[in-house]
Amino acid sequence: xxxxxxxxxxxxxxxxxxxxxxxxxxxxxxxxxxxxxxxxxxxxxxxxxxxxxxxxxxxxxxxxxxxxxxxxxxxxxxxxxxxxxxxxxxxxxxxxxxxxxxxxxxxxxxxxxxxxxxxxxxxxxxxxxxxxxxxxxxxxxxxxxxxxxxxxxxxxxxxxxxxxxxxxxxxxxxxxxxxxxxxxxxxxxxxxxxxxxxxxxxxxxxxxxxxxxxxxxxxxxxxxxxxxxxxxxxxxxxxxxxxxxxxxxxxxxxxxxxxxxxxxxxxxxxxxxxxxxxxxxxxxxxxxxxxxxxxxxxxxxxxxxxxxxxxxxxxxxxxxxxxxxxxxxxxxxxxxxxxxxxxxxxxxxxxxxxxxxxxxxxxxxxxxxxxxxxxxxxxxxxxxxxxxxxxxxxxxxxxxxxxxxxxxxxxxxxxxxxxxxxxxxxxxxxxxxxxxxxxxxxxxxxxxxxxxxxxxxxxxxxxxxxxxxxxxxxxxxxxxxxxxxxxxxxxxxxxxxxxxx
Numbered sequence: 134x135x136x137x138x139x140x141x142x143x144x145x146x147x148x149x150x151x152x153x154x155x156x157x158x159x160x161x162x163x164x165x166x167x168x169x170x171x172x173x174x175x176x177x178x179x180x181x182x183x184x185x186x187x188x189x190x191x192x193x194x195x196x197x198x199x200x201x202x203x204x205x206x207x208x209x210x211x212x213x214x215x216x217x218x219x220x221x222x223x224x225x226x227x228x229x230x231x232x233x234x235x236x237x238x239x240x241x242x243x244x245x246x247x248x249x250x251x252x253x254x255x256x257x258x259x260x261x262x263x264x265x266x267x268x269x270x271x272x273x274x275x276x277x278x279x280x281x282x283x284x285x286x287x288x289x290x291x292x293x294x295x296x297x298x299x300x301x302x303x304x305x306x307x308x309x310x311x312x313x314x315x316x317x318x319x320x321x322x323x324x325x326x327x328x329x330x331x332x333x334x335x336x337x338x339x340x341x342x343x344x345x346x347x348x349x350x351x352x353x354x355x356x357x358x359x360x361x362x363x364x365x366x367x368x369x370x371x372x373x374x375x376x377x378x379x380x381x382x383x384x385x386x387x388x389x390x391x392x393x394x395x396x397x398x399x400x401x402x403x404x405x406x407x408x409x410x411x412x413x414x415x416x417x418x419x420x421x422x423x424x425x426x427x428x429x430x431x432x433x434x435x436x437x438x439x440x441x442x443x444x445x446x447x448x449x450x451x452x453x454x455x456x457x458x459x460x461x462x463x464x465x466x467x468x469x470x471x472x473x474x475x476x477x478x479x480x481x482x483x484x485x486x487x488x489x490x491x492x493x494x495x496x497x498x499x500x501x502x503x504x505x506x507x508x509x510x511x512x513x514x515x516x517x518x519x520x521x522x523x524x525x526x527x528x529x530x531x532x533x534x535x536x537x538x539x540x541x542x543x544x545x546x547x548x549x550x551x552x553x554x555x556x557x558x559x560x561x562x563x564x565x566x567x568x569x570x571x572x573x574x575x576x577x578x579x580x581x582x583x584x585x586x587x588x589x590x591x592x593x594x595x596x597x598x599x600x601x602x603x604x605x606x607x608x609x610x611x612x613x614x615x616x617x618x619x620x621x622x623x624x625x626x627x628x629x630x631x632x633x634x
Contacts, residue, residue: 137163138172139269140193143180145323145358147211149274150236151178156264157240165268168196174206174243179213181289183460187213191220194228208243210236215293233279233294237262257333259298265311271585271612272356272595273317277305277342278324283361285388286399287428287459290325297329302337302345309350318583318614319354319380319597320346327357328364339364340372347378353614354581354597356380359426362387362402365410374417380581380597381418384455385410387425390445391438394431404445415450420578422452422569422599427558430459430551439554447561452569452599454562458551563626570600570629573619580617580631584609593628601628 137158141151154176159165166172175197179190190213197207210231214221221230231239231249237260241247259279267273280297281290309320322342324330331338346355355378362385373379385407389395392403414421427442446454573580582594582602591603596617603623604615617631 134164135162135174136166136170136172137174137176138166138168138170138197139176139178140168140196141178141269142186142189142193142213143178143182143211144325145274145321146276146279146325147178147180148270149276149323150262151176152267152269152273153262153264154178154236154239155268156266158244159266159268161240161244168193169200171200171202172205174208175201176208176239177210179209179211181211181213181216181293183457185460187216187218194220194224198227206243208239210239212290212293216289234260236260257296257298259300261300261304263304263308265308266315267312267317271583272319272321272354273312274321274323274358275305275309276300276324277322278327278330281326281329283326283401284399286397287388287431294325297326297332299330299333302342305342306345306349309346309352313351316612317352318612319356320352321356321358322346323358326361328360340369343372343376343379347376352378354378354380354583356382356597357384359384359386361385362407362410365414367413370413370417380599381421382424382597382599383414383421384424384426387446388428389431389434389438390427390442390449391434394434394438394442397433398428398431408445408449411450420573420576420598423450424453424455424599425449425451426455426457428457428459429554429558430547432459434459443557443561446558451565453566454558456555456558456562458555566600567622567626570619570622573598573600573629574621577618579634580619582615582617582631584611584613584615587611591630596631602631603628604631604633606633 137155139151139155141147155165158174163174168175177190177193177197179193180186181190190211194207194209197205201207207228208231209221209228210233212233214230214232221228229243231242235249238247238249242249262276277300278297280295281288282296284291309317312320328339330342343355346352355376357379360383365383365385387407388398388400390404395403411423414423425446427446429439572578578598580596580598580600580602582596582604584592584604585594586592590605590607592606592609592615593601593603596602600619601623602617602619604617609615616634618634619629620632621630622628623630
């Protein structure tokens, strides 16, 4: 029997795509084996959102080469491939690479020797990649959206994932119906920027999709993956509060508690806006678990700005944090052309976005004036890109002038200080998580969880309130949905012991 080993680095969208590709091979007779074992195919779905993610991607590729035989195939896909790094260029004759928009072709190209189909970067079509079975997840991610056009100044995703595309609602509903028949109890709706779902459709958004899933399928639990704060308006909050299928767990990226840093990040809200959103959620759904992403060490972040972030989060009614150290992201000119400018809509590329999102990353040498002139201005609409900005920010010999945003955001890392900041926020996160666990215990909040693993006599899973639960039960089975209530905090301080109700 032929074998396949898979490794996924990064987001739930990547996790979904890996599962969909894996299912095609298993349905064709392949056996899934651990990545540490010899295999006929090694599939690595990579990430480049941080330096650490890139390192993990390279590590997995090296691991595959350490285990592969002379006939094994090493297949590499994902956002790291979009970066076209030197590491992959050196291996281009030894690995098979697929861009993100080519993932749906991997099985046919590898197993059936079909040639790759060229997909235009200007395409605004969601590439369908579906599966009715999951092998690596109990709470299964469902990809409904891809791409982003927010251009936050620290983020590379708009360049490697392209512009927003939404999956057709009927395809989502059809897939979930099949999953329910196969025993799935909980889905996690995911996307690169989930709140943008339906942007290309007429009078259709995330609420409409949730409504269709709730009414047309028998799925028991719906969890939302990360959603940007501006999408938590009154209509979404009200809808969720009245839909019993949706988990009371929301992950909302904050990134900084300093308005000055948020502005440099090109985030489109203030701390006051964010505070209001959290208050609105808590007023409507008092038992909700709310998590936030935070970046430390953003270029130019001062001690005072970090202390503002710490103080803001300390007083914010949230449950936990995901803390990241800033990673400078390199935007190659080729990626810039393929992923942004060549999308056929130069009117949408404003000078402010160019300055904040590309040049202000402190790497203007990567953006050659000749390429910009040929790729942007020759598109026939140079009015949108002012010659003054081109002269000052881009064509001025690759160096930013003083007092421009790029000069102010030049990156200088202080590793010791950033680690100290991270540790402070991680400790604060733990404090908030324990406070929330005690809230669940004291108020006997009803919980639901799909059982995932059995260890040391306890079934464990992540509940609908994003707290790990431990259930002492010898009769239960993997994949069962349980109604639970919190009893006490587990001795490992990593969750709560629960009773079934």
